[in-house]
Amino acid sequence: MDASDLLRNSLLQLSKQENIRDFVEKTPVSRSVVKRFVPGAQHSDVVAAAGEIAATGRLSTIDYLGEDTADLAQAQQTRDAYLQLITALRDEGLTEGATAEVSLKLSALGQALPGDGNKVALEHAHDICTLADLAGTTVTLDMEDHTTTDQTLEALRELRADFPTVGAVLQTYLHRTEADCRDLAGTGSRVRLCKGAYKEPESVAFQSRSDVDRSYVRCLKILMHGDGYPMIATHDPRLIEIAGALAAQAGRAATSFEYQMLYGIRPEEQKRISDRGDQMRVYIPYGEEWYGYLMRRMAEKPANVMFFLRGLATRG
Incomplete structure (x- = not known):
């Protein structure tokens, strides 16, 4: 299993983590980036x-x-x-x-x-x-x-x-x-x-x-x-x-x-x-x-993860 497969599996696991979801949902910066998707x-x-x-x-x-x-x-x-x-x-x-x-x-x-x-x-x-x-x-x-x-x-x-x-x-x-x-x-x-x-x-x-x-x-x-x-x-x-x-x-x-x-x-x-x-x-x-959807989209393609992280850095 290569690095991209490991990342994908990790994100799919995160899609089911309610505590992570709560954090993302309550962060105004991440919500503004989510609106792209x-x-x-x-x-x-x-x-x-x-x-x-x-x-x-x-x-x-x-x-x-x-x-x-x-x-x-x-x-x-x-x-x-x-x-x-x-x-x-x-x-x-x-x-x-x-x-x-x-x-x-x-x-x-x-x-x-x-x-x-x-x-x-x-x-x-x-x-x-x-x-x-x-x-x-x-x-x-x-x-x-x-x-x-x-x-x-x-x-x-x-x-x-x-x-x-x-x-x-x-x-x-x-x-x-x-x-x-x-x-x-x-x-x-x-x-x-x-x-x-x-x-x-x-x-x-x-x-x-x-x-x-x-x-x-x-x-x-x-x-x-x-x-x-x-x-x-x-x-x-x-x-x-x-x-x-x-x-x-x-x-x-x-x-x-x-x-x-x-x-x-x-x-x-x-x-x-x-x-x-x-x-x-x-x-x-x-x-x-939207949280589970977003995690699965990022899991599909590492470039989606980089877009999300760049958006957080820029807007932060």
């Missing part, structure tokens, strides 16, 4: 950010932060937050043509609740998909740790029966993902391909960055040569170049796939890709539960 806690904050992104020709997908919901009331509150968000986006004209869509974590909608958690999460997701469909936009189901993969893909199948455009997320650090790509490369299937951001055991996931990258390319080949709609979620210049070459090789039009990057990461590159005629969608998180 999370535009705010309220609907108005993220709608404004989505509007600014749309004005530059980019698309967006919005995540109301939260996961591992512990009670039914909290799951209902998350569903209601998404319904309010979609309504606000529609009122601003941002849902037309899926200029702004939403990303859902089923654990935030009640998947982990005892007893009928899967049923509760599916019903809440169905409510959100119904309103999104009426508003003219789409929904993507975020993927979480490997223990929920089968449940999430089953929910995807059920939702697609009524809403065929619901997107899936597949993580290339999992050994199973090539097979999942083959299953989901059919006509009209929207698939976001990412590396993965959870700490997973060696039995189910590649542990080295090079193995994860090689898996990404293998999965990307399957999706690009399939009949679906690949969503290439990466900031890695080499993988972006490979994706473009594979798209050209497969004879894909620019409208038949898209690139995705995180809010606040490589914004100039995002604009460059959009300006050259390719589709670029920005993943925008918002809400109070």
